[in-house]
Amino acid sequence: MLGTRGVPARYGGFETAIEEIGRRMADRGHEVTVYCRGAEGEPPEHLGMKLVHLPAARKKALETLSHTCLSVFHLLFSRRRHDVAFVFNAANAVFLPVLRLRRLPTAVHVDGLEWKRAKWGGTGRRYYRTAEALSVRWADALIADARGISDYYTEEFGASTELLVYGAPLLTDRRTERIADLDLNDRGYHLVVARFEPENHVLEIVRGYRASDATLPLVVVGSAPYADAYTTEIEQAAHGDPRIRLVGGVWDQDLLDALYANAASYLHGHSVGGTNPSLLRAIGAAAPVIAYDISFNAESLGAGARYFRTAGDVARCVVETEGDVAGAVAHAETVRARVVSTYSWEAVTDGYLALAKRLADGQSRRGEASGKRR
Secondary structure, three states: OEOOOOOOOOOOHHHHHHHHHHHHHHHOOOOOEEEEEOOOOOOOEEOOEEEEEEOOOOOOOOHHHHHHHHHHHHHHOOOOOOOOEEEEOHHHHHHHHHHHHOOOOEEEEOOOOHHHOOOOOHHHHHHHHHHHHHHHHHOOEEEEOOHHHHHHHHHHHOOOOEEOOOOOOOOOOOOHHHHHHHOOOOOOOEEEEOOOOHHHOHHHHHHHHHHOOOOOOEEEEOOOOOOHHHHHHHHHHHOOOOOEEEEEOOOOHHHHHHHHHOOOEEEEOOOOOOOOHHHHHHHHOOOOEEEEOOHHHHHHHOOOOEEEOOHHHHHHHHHHHHHOHHHHHHHHHHHHHHHHHHOOHHHHHHHHHHHHHHHHOOOOOOOOOOOOOO
């Protein structure tokens, strides 16, 4: 598994997927190698997975590609023979011909619509659009984690994908005592957990909350590399409002789980990616969700959830939730009961292993689509 920051999972959806799927593959007796960004001397194993640590250029436009380049060539000359490679992020499709030199069947997990992210300028967006086409042309299989992403590749390229969604962790122990570490009370706050990037709409959430008559505090967990200007905007929007608490990153997973499980609402502003692990974690914790109004989020939440598009919508939704927190929690528990049976890491792992076997046996979709947009 390559193309991400690797494990332990501390950053985003891909890392979470690798940790959850890879550990289960290892538990079932498979040998799993994960390429990680970091210095040699880091732990050689994690949850049964073998780790290879390689450096990366510390520059936004080059970090992913530089690390994947090193990973691919390390894999090319490795003495260890692998049956299948899972490459995460369509941006890494440029390296697929190198993996073919090793005669290694390769599946690309294409992620969301990365070219829509505001952090990329014109060159970056053109590159990502090209990389999508190269994935379609060169990958033996394409993996989508949401129906909306699968539909996009069908409509844009006429390409088939393997729909393998993420899992929703079921959090039954709310660990309410842990939120006292942040001087918070059970169902006594609204929560945001997100990287500070424009397409995650943290700024709109903070502005909308500030304009509201909400009485419960807003706790904002997150930060982002390469996003100083956007972070400053968020800090300025929150400045002077004692109800808004910017707490930065929370790396204590037990505390983060407790924050989800005890929130009056979880505001989810992600609008570009596919199925989002943070949203599924909130659902698995029975947190009432207020989500950005887009198909990926609606696919997970279903009908009856609260959605927003503007800061005004945020203001309305948080006040409505405070007016009936018990009702919001009851709806969240209904959503959890539906979702945890659909979004299962065990089932996702089954899907990855079934795909790996088919690829190792010679199945490939290469040649099915040209990579040209319709």
